[in-house]
Amino acid sequence: MREYLTAPFFRLVVILLVTITLLNGCKDDEFVEPPVVAIGPPVLIANQGNFGWGEGTLSVYYPESKSIQNNAYETKNAEALGNVFQSITSANGQYFFLINNSNKIVVTDSNFAKTKEITGLTSPRYMYRVANDKAYVTDLYASEISVIDMKALAIVKTIPVRGWSEKGILHEGKFWFTAPETNMIYAIDIASDAVTDSIEVGEQPESIIKDMDGVIWVLCKGDESKNQKAQLVSNLFVGIDLFQKNMGIEGAIPTGLAYDSLNHSIYFLSDRIWKMRIDEDTEPQSWKQISNAALYTIKVNPKNGDVYASDVKDFVSKSRIYRFSSVGEPLDEFSAGIISGDFFFP
Template identity: 30%
Template sequence: MKNPHPVKRFFLHVVLASTALFFTACDPDSSPAAPKGAYEKGVFILNEGNFQKGNSAVSFFDRDTKTVVPDIFKTVNNRPLGDVAQSMAAHNNRAYLIINNSNKVEVVDINTFGSLGTISGLAMPRYFAAVNNKGYVTEWVNYGSKGRVSVIDLNTTTVTKTIEVGLMPENLIIFNNKVYVVNGSENTISIINAGTDALETTVTLAYSPNSLVLDRNNKIWVLAGGKKVYNPDFTVNESQSTAGSLIRLNPVNNAIELNLPFASRKDSPGQLKINGAKNILYYRYAGKIYQFDIAATALPTNALLNRNFYGLDVDPATDLIYGADAGFFTANGKVVRFNPNGTPLDSFQVAIGPNSFLFR
């Protein structure tokens, strides 16, 4: 068979190339995904507001345009969020907003922030985590009494069970189908089996654990504030108080592998956070921010930031450090961002009492 004429061969190549381009352009798999909502990508800032004023809010920061939307819950749902926003968590394209003094959890679509329901009947709720389509909420219940963890059916957004834990339970994490809860007014962690929703064991460690994270080696780090005894003038009685500690816990056997006490009995460390690579810890102590490599065996002596913040976190996508400056709760607060080496980057205004962040 003869080869086509050179001119015919040229036009044949043009037709084939055009046909390939047509099918590529029409291939639905090559088209960019449609946006899921206005808040699909960015940073949520939770602002707790003033006690009994019902003026808590969620601000949204767009990393690309550096613009801020001040109160997205009220804007989308045409009603206020509630009284004292304590914390915020995400699970399966939903956000769970824990509103402490309103004794509820607001559930929203995390991409649009449209309301999906309200979990009520809680008692001074603090923090939320989820696994197996179940949510777990820590609750103080009453000052001076045992706290509890409420188990939430996330399909119906209803409480199905409550589990008694220690005094004033605070933050919690879930690992290997276990729920680890720090009890803020004693020296214990409660461990709940997420399969049976029963208290499995209690681990004793330093007094007043307040926050915990899971590192890349699947070790749990706990920050404890220490026990504080106060003088009549409300200063700390250092001779009767205990120092805080940074503790590494092995969840395989619940053994304490490392216990690093802080130098001062007066100051309480808090706000333990971890970077995206899960190898660097950050925490607040004595009015400054410190950085700690998980391979280290001694606490750092030099601060990363000589500033104190009401809220602290690290963006896992960029490693930028976010500090929440609440001021005196008499006006809008602000967020200050820092590069990983501690140099200032920028700042922006949010609402009253910023206390925490959620990154997307």
């Protein structure tokens, strides 16, 4: 009787152990990230992290292999970037990571190894190289734009402006930038570092681009309290004359003007992706709708016209990145970090 009871019991134990081992093996496999296949030029993604308590992270995406490395800066330097990783730019073989809520710019070499920090900033947003030896940094709270010496990598002076300064472009020796707390864009003369001009556009000018014909486009969010609708404003200088065209935008508040120089098109976001060809007399058209997406940022790769858009979901989960061709063909979809807020194409 003892042998009869023991054998089946033993077999049952063996089966259970094998099953548990297999299940654990499957579970482990589900969480193992695939190896990064670094083929071709990368796309850098600034993941902001949650404001006040989350750390910003750097993702490096390789379009040719459809491979992504998350936490690239942390892996290289064994330290966190800081809170609210706002934007990325490059100059002189170095990357500049603007960390908004940590009041600094982290400088790295081309392999993301940290080389320096630029401190003394209030809330840096975007950095623009305006001459060989200097750059401007816009700011959320400082009511000034910082001037960076590109050799010393330090602030050498500040330029007083009206409140929050955001995105900018270079045009005929001037740096034009948006001031979202106003209805204006302003120009700084690069030679004198002084504000010398302004243009009235629309309420809450948020983003700005310059097309290949020298037309300056400004996306304005509008202001319901002033009964001012969102609009897209084009500004063309001919000599001393300014020709301006305003196009009203209906529906959800727009954000994130992006330019495709290869296909003469501009994009922006609301509850969907909008597109407009600038070489045709047309209005913006609905281009892509992504179900249940919280669209946050859009950029165009200037080398091939691929469109990148981020869905930040609930602002605490990993963002979902969508990549489309210029004709709207889905090319890839992948996860990055929390609140993917900027794309950079080295």
